[in-house]
Amino acid sequence: MSNASETIQKRSSYRLPTHRGERIRLAPHQMSPDPKDKDAVRRWLEERPRPWAIDLFCGAGGLSLGLEEEGFSVVAAADADQVATETHAANIHGLTWTGDLSDPSEFIRQLDDWGIEEVDLLAGGPPCQPFSTAGMSKIGDLVRRGDRSPRDERADLWRSFFAIVDRLNPRAMLFENVPNFAQAQGGALLIALLDELKGRGYGAHVEVLEAWRYRVPQHRSRLFVIGIAEEGNFEWPKPIKGRPTVGQVIGDLPVVEAGVRDEVQGYKGPPESVLGRLLRKGLTHPESQLIRDHVTRSVRPDDAEIYKLLKPGGTYMDVPEHLRRYRSDTFSDKYLRLSFEDLSRTITAHIAKDGYWYIHPREDRTLSIREAARIQTFPDRFRFAGQPSNRYRQIGNAVPPLLASAIASAVKDALEDRIPVAGTTGRQPKSVGHLRDNLSRWFGQSKRDFPWRRLRLSPWQILLLEMCLHRTKAEQVARVADKLLSLGETPDSFLSNSRDLAPVLSSLGLHWRSVNLASAAEFVRDRLAGEVPDNWQELTAIPGVGDYIASAVLCFAFGRPSVLMDTNTVRIARRLLGSSDQPNWQLRLALHKLAGPRGADVEWNQALLDLGALVCTARAPKCGECPIRAYCKTGTEMS
Template sequence: MTKQYYGVPLERSDQLKLPANRNSCKPEKFADWLEGYGKERRLAVDLFSGAGGLSLGLQRAGWTVAASVDSDERALETHAKNFPGMSLRMDLGKPEVRDELEALLKPAEGKIDLVAGGPPCQPFSRAGRSKIRSLVKHHGRDPEDHRKELWKAYLDVVKRLRPRAVLMENVPDMGLGDDFIVIRTIEQELEELGYATQVRLVDAWRYGVPQHRKRLILLARNDVERFGWRPESERRTTLRDAIGDLPVLPVKAREKVGDREWEYSEPEELSSFAREMRKRAPKEHVWDHMTRRVREDDWLTFDKMTSKSLYSDVDPELRRYDAEQFTDKYKKLDWGDLSRSITAHIAKDGYWYIHPEQNRTLTVREAARIQTFPDRFRFAGTRSDAFRQIGNAVPPLLGQAAAEALLPVDGDESAEGGLQPYWRTVREDLTKWAAERRGGADWFQLPGERMSPLQATVVALLSGTRLQSAQLAKMVAAVKGRTTLTQTEYRALLDAAPTESARSRVDRLAVVLDEPELWNDADAIPKQLKMKPAEATLYQLLTGKDLLWIGQAALRVAARLNGSDSDRTNRLSDGRVNLVKLVGAGEEAPLRMAALRLIGNTVCRSREPLCVECPLARYCVDKDNVASDLFTDAMSGERGRDSVPAQARGTGRRTAARR
């Protein structure tokens, strides 16, 4: 900052105290609540509930939240006001607290239909990781943020309660940031309990949320295997649709902006979204239409900005931040577009959310609208408390769309002992095939006991040479059974190299000749040989590290099995989601990942795939894009399958009743 004054009077807004919902209950009265208000209702538990965005989505889809759990006192006060049931202040990171929760829910044993939740996501998000690094470096923060492990607490509660259905929401980085290891682990453990699972990266705007917001949604159910979402909408709910009807506020520099209660007059034309938000709200006024005071220099800056303005466009005399470091410090929103994603940072400042016409930042009510909280929904605490709760919430309309996919199916009951999930079956066949190939001529393509760091190094270095499989096999045979590189093996590799490119790759091994100790430290080899990222990834995979190999060959296999084009359109997002269904988790995950690479490089080719040789042909949804005779040959002699589950097609048939 170049100026060291606040520019507005420091103030703390009043603290809104909210009474509990008339149908809320204390733990000691929970058994009575179940026999009263909760009787004959479809019950859910919301973990890490915050203010209740996901709870509201569940409610809109037909569930009653019997219990919500969070550690934020103000958020729980908000939840208790807006929902029935118990609002429990607990730190689920502690096993003894989960024991306590299990005991409290004992009266509802067998009655909890769904467990939902969004384990705290800041450590997974890019912004969150950056903030934590700063706290570790400058403020002594423990580098192991326990919030990143709260997914384990979430999964533990699911295992204890064994609901029919499970819903988890988080930021995409929960998957994308760590090769989906957390998601793969959760899916595999749920499948072992008899749940069919589904993971999606969802653009919230496609379900009516007026903002750019991509979320990761994991669904699971143990009653039916085929389930899908309602169709996505192509129509965007714009910012004008969302907040255009809210009253204009007088804005003067340094003066109070808005108030807890503000007069509201419904305009002649009201968007369908705004009409939905106004249901059950007072007709004459709107609550919490208030925001921070505006500095004089900010008023001038906001006045000159458009939705296209960058912070570097701001008059240098008015800048308070380094324009190179804070490239997007200010953002004026556009009436005709979606809002920027509302995050908890709005509790610190509103510079990312400048009103399109009024020289101020968004109000609490406007932020709530953009998150799809209706106007009747109040937030406990101060203005900053409200902003934080809103920014941390799951948009209720997104939660509703996800929950609808989990509605019970008329006439179906949970399968005794659980389901045999489709993708688990696919992985079992893939593992069996890979284990057999590992014992034969393809041993050098797959991790296992026969694969030493030396062989993995040779394969990784030669991976970009376009050698034919037989040529690569001949070269690797020169070091088969060896654990260190001597002059003899080095010379044999050079002699076996059929091309100049292959010889140049072997030449890179000269720096590690006759260094037997090096090969005992597998992790040091990529750095010692200055492997390129793709080479290092393949090396790690072949030495048994659990990771995703994001190569075109494997992505193509996954896309065809899912009936999608994610290998060509969204490789790093939807492509990886499709891939993780096949890779799974556990000790055999690296073997399956390497097997998918092998299949993609040999038989599942981009053109003229050899379906007759593919071990996964019977599961291929993309059969319309391959020669019908090849596919028919591949299917002959295989064990019968009436059909491929709809969830494998990417646009699965929705069987759950919708409300």
């Protein structure tokens, strides 16, 4: 008996019947005007206190709720998902619009209709699946197999932001996304966003915040970009003391079995924590006796057996061999039982698909909808529209309201100009221009001479060279450069002439690269019509091409300013800033800033690479010869 047939048998005998849950419908907020009644809207707007905010890609309204709690009037919100806007309209005192924001003109027309001509804050988080780590894995896989175009239109949604920014001229802008947004397109997307902001006179601030530092009991971290008009002052919210736990937010909810579909239940006792009390706030009698959405999924009998064996914090690795249905090498975290004493795994939209990452700490079932909402710090008075899986998705996609509150409060302070000038961050030091000048002058005199810098090369030849240069000493590659370049300007000519290339590369210890080069050449020839692409997505689809090579080709072959991140440039950035713990994306932003108005162009990148090879070497850097020593924290300390 083979393993495969065994697995199939298990599947068929335990699969649960499909069960569609109740579709909850919610009436709009009592105080909101009828969106179709222009006069009512106009009268209502006159009464709405400042500051005003608009929430784009609002979803259920986690961000809106935080803004509202901190005193913003969320006068309008937009999202493509009708059920999410139904939730938003029911819970947030404001106008809601359902529609596609990839073309913002329709929403702008609606704003005109309502008479909303300017707001204080434009906020929102475009869909992040294209940027998230989990999404990248799947999308990358599909692109490589040719099942999907490498361009993901959703990645362009943030551009809609600026069409609306230009229409409303907000005093502040808030952009929320997954941390991986900082890596998207080799970091170029974030840099483009910041440049768009600066071009409009906003001071731009970027940070990745961990939700648990703001009372949200999850590992969730999110990237925020804040733009403040006229370079006004802004300070990130200070973390709140202590570490919240899952127990604090769901410990007081009544015990329910798996598969319980009762939409309305009674509380069993008082809240058991400060946080629990906060989440029950605002329940009005007689609603305060009732709890909504505490409904659970059914559990397969074989899963139930596994859940019983899992202790809090337990994962797939703790499941006995004979009960495992999945590969354990790649799915070590297939199951996770949460712990009352710890943070939860991030509540993502995935919770709408299955609950294996969200097994209740004590009960042998996955989280109820209300428990997921609680862990996202939605208060119990917040209701969700739609069928169960849709409600889970809305919750997973939301900005946790308490995190939203923290940010909202910081933005409000900035709008009211309550930040001391000394706290100013994110401004360019006055000396940046000189740093670039000094480096350019040094580069003019000391640059290294390589064959590829003297010749005019085709994009394919540049791609070929960069694939060889990556993680290799340039002098090494210089010895085979003539041979490489003689193979012709196209992948076609490369493939027909490269038979005797392998021994040459092998002699330099670069054997594996000849295989890589050949498969890259075949890919470009067969799948890209022989043309080296000029965009990041298609470049990185080429086998063997990662962030660095893609950025290098964009810069050196197509003249597109790109910050190159390799061991040399990263080392220089770390030494300049005098810090060892900054993540790569911050170093990239720092280098982008230091490159000055001309950007990280060919000269800048070559100069940095040469500086790293000749002066700012890994061991025994020659700080005495360094042209930018005056701007370097490490270099000045060493003197």
